[in-house]
Amino acid sequence: MKLEDLQYAKTHxxxxxxxxxxxxxxxxGLSAFAIEALTDLVYIELPTMGxxxxxxxxxxxxxxxxxxxxxxxxxxxxxxxxxDALPDALETLGDDPYGAGWIAxxxxxxEASLSKLMDHAAYEKQCGEESH
Amino acid sequence: xxxxxxxxxxxxxxxIVEEHQATRKAVGLFDISHMGRLLIDGSDAATFxxxxxxxxxxxxxxxQIRYSLVCNEQGGILDDILAYRVVLEEGGQPGxxxxxxxxNREKIVAWLESRINGRDVEIRDVTTVYSMIALQGPKAIExxxxxxxxxxxxMRYYTGQIMQLLDVxxxxxxxxxxxxxGCEIICDADKIVGIWEQLYELAKKAGGSAVGLAARDTLxxxxxxxxxxxxLSESINPVEAGLDFAINLQNxxxxxxxxxxxxxxxxxxQVRIGLQxxxxxxxxxxxxxxxxxxxxxxxxSGTFSPSFERPIAMGYVKDTSxxxxxxxxxxxxxxxxxxxxxxxxxxxxxx
Numbered sequence: 001m002k003l004e005d006l007q008y009a010k011t012h013x014x015x016x017x018x019x020x021x022x023x024x025x026x027x028x029g030l031s032a033f034a035i036e037a038l039t040d041l042v043y044i045e046l047p048t049m050g051x052x053x054x055x056x057x058x059x060x061x062x063x064x065x066x067x068x069x070x071x072x073x074x075x076x077x078x079x080x081x082x083x084d085a086l087p088d089a090l091e092t093l094g095d096d097p098y099g100a101g102w103i104a105x106x107x108x109x110x111e112a113s114l115s116k117l118m119d120h121a122a123y124e125k126q127c128g129e130e131s132h
Numbered sequence: 133x134x135x136x137x138x139x140x141x142x143x144x145x146x147x148i149v150e151e152h153q154a155t156r157k158a159v160g161l162f163d164i165s166h167m168g169r170l171l172i173d174g175s176d177a178a179t180f181x182x183x184x185x186x187x188x189x190x191x192x193x194x195x196q197i198r199y200s201l202v203c204n205e206q207g208g209i210l211d212d213i214l215a216y217r218v219v220l221e222e223g224g225q226p227g228x229x230x231x232x233x234x235x236n237r238e239k240i241v242a243w244l245e246s247r248i249n250g251r252d253v254e255i256r257d258v259t260t261v262y263s264m265i266a267l268q269g270p271k272a273i274e275x276x277x278x279x280x281x282x283x284x285x286x287m288r289y290y291t292g293q294i295m296q297l298l299d300v301x302x303x304x305x306x307x308x309x310x311x312x313x314g315c316e317i318i319c320d321a322d323k324i325v326g327i328w329e330q331l332y333e334l335a336k337k338a339g340g341s342a343v344g345l346a347a348r349d350t351l352x353x354x355x356x357x358x359x360x361x362x363x364l365s366e367s368i369n370p371v372e373a374g375l376d377f378a379i380n381l382q383n384x385x386x387x388x389x390x391x392x393x394x395x396x397x398x399x400x401x402q403v404r405i406g407l408q409x410x411x412x413x414x415x416x417x418x419x420x421x422x423x424x425x426x427x428x429x430x431x432x433s434g435t436f437s438p439s440f441e442r443p444i445a446m447g448y449v450k451d452t453s454x455x456x457x458x459x460x461x462x463x464x465x466x467x468x469x470x471x472x473x474x475x476x477x478x479x480x481x482x483x
Contacts, residue, residue: 040148042436043412061465063414065148065436066346068465087412 003098007114008123009056011072014098015117017108024108026075030062032097033127040065041090046082047104053077055113060103062093073106076113081105134345137234139166142344151347152438155310159269159340161331162348168237169259169318170244172228176251181228183386184247185215186370186379192217194226195291197305201370201378202240207391208366209373210243211236212358214307216292231264233360247387263324267331268314268351270481271338273306275331276315280304284315292316298327309348311355311479350435353444356406356477362417362432363404363446371395372448374404374476402429402448406476409443412436413464415471419445420463423453431462437478444478445471 007015012034016027035041043063053059058070059079082104086092093101108114118126133140141163144151154160172181181189187200196217202210211232218227232240237259244255267276277284282295284304292305302319319327332342343351349359358364358373370379371392379392409415414436421429429449437444445462453460458473 039144040436042414045413063412063436065350065414065438066143068414068416 004120006098006120007074007117008120009072009074009117010126011056011070013072013074015074015114017114020107024111025080026077026106026108026114027102028074028104028106029097029102030071030093031123031127032094033130035094035097035101038062038064038069041093044087044090044093044103046084046086047079049079049082051079053079053106055116071103074113074117075106075108076110077106077108079104080107136345137166137237139234141166142342144344144346145342148344148346148350149438151341151343152350154339154341155269155312155343155347155351156439157270158338159267159271159275159314159335160310160312160343160347160351161328161335161340162266162268162343163263163328164266164316165263165321165324166234167259167264168230168232168234168240168257169262169264170230170232170237170241171256171258172230172244173254173256174252176253177228178226180248180251180253181215181230182384184244185213185386186375186388186392187215188380188384189215189217189228192226194219195288195293197290197292197307199290199378201364201375202243203370203386203388203392204366205387205391207369207371207388207395209360209364209368209370210366211240212360212364212375212378213240216305218303219293236360261321262318263321264316264318265324265328265331266308266310266314266316267335268308268310268312269340270313271340272312272314275334275338276304279330298330300327302327309355309357310351311357311477312351312481349433350438353433353435353446354437354439354477354479356446356479358404358446359433363448368402368448369395372402372404399451401450403451403454404432404476405429405447405449405454406474406478407431407434407445407447407460407462407471408440408474408478409445409462409469409471411469412443413467413469414443415445415447415462415464415469419447421447421449421453421471422461422463422468423449423458428453428460439479446476449473 053073431447434445
């Protein structure tokens, strides 16, 4: 995954869009910036298969020693795959956030929802501002 | 950094789990300057405090420190505190002091002031005059001992003395809030940074770390220690909080005594318990507790225990649901998870 080719939500999810069986599918995960800020992860609750999701709405969650954090769907659509290996190997999120650390795949129902995402340069800028 | 009772404090310096483990295995260094530090002066100071604390002050030995509670007339807890009998000079009048929770400092000062009633007592809030840090963990005493002419290894638990530490006059006590051995150190505010910096380096060399609020919470929770605003509040009395050891009723009077005598006679409305959960979802403050289909209590503190690698929690339940081994369910964000009542503390050093 080239970081520059990904899109990003302001809530720190990264998105990669591809064609699969004639439909647009978004693969998503959490950015390295978000993972590093989270620290001490103990649990991830993956979304259920088939769940209908809405852009900018929480659809699953990750838990650290300190608190639960929502993960927000970056697009409108339906969950068609989840990374079952993750809950037993949470360190993957930190080791390979853009590859093996993917969280879910969503079949996009409404491409317009992609327009709310930002490109890598804009996301980097947001992270820079958040660090201050 | 977060705001905490009017102070800016670090949640964590690195990783919560690392800071926690460092304290359990080596040594943790805590800035606890936010705690309220009060001196109680005057010839009536001891009897005054005696009339307001659940444990006796007048019979404290020189150097002794006692965990105690301040209650209102209804027996509700206004704060949990440490009372200190400080030796200022050999054979002289003891200095009496209290360390109180940061969030209750104003309330307690006002409460004490309101109860003086013409006695020879003066309350001095010296919180900003002094600063306070803690060094806790199996290596804490051996790390501190060479830094003072005082023989720290022989200091009894829950006592404290004025001594030179790193050439600064400090009050050092063998007390703490982690379940580990170690000390709490009070000195002039303008000397604390130098002491902190030296202890920080020594702690790192010993495999330890500075520790923030988050790991302070996981440590005290594992040690079964209550936290005001969670396990303790004005609507909770010391009997249901399981703090019988901090109540002396014999031959003394104090505000709240009659209420506590009554509570002791009753079967308790609610009882503080420890909980352990399966899985990895954490039960947090406010989560409902159920026994079968009945809602019987609530979680007051919860975390993922770094030492036991499972979620643990404390809460209050009806006494009929409080026996260790009782299977309960916790409602975590709308889903029910199995939990079991376990005895407190979860963690005891050396075991």
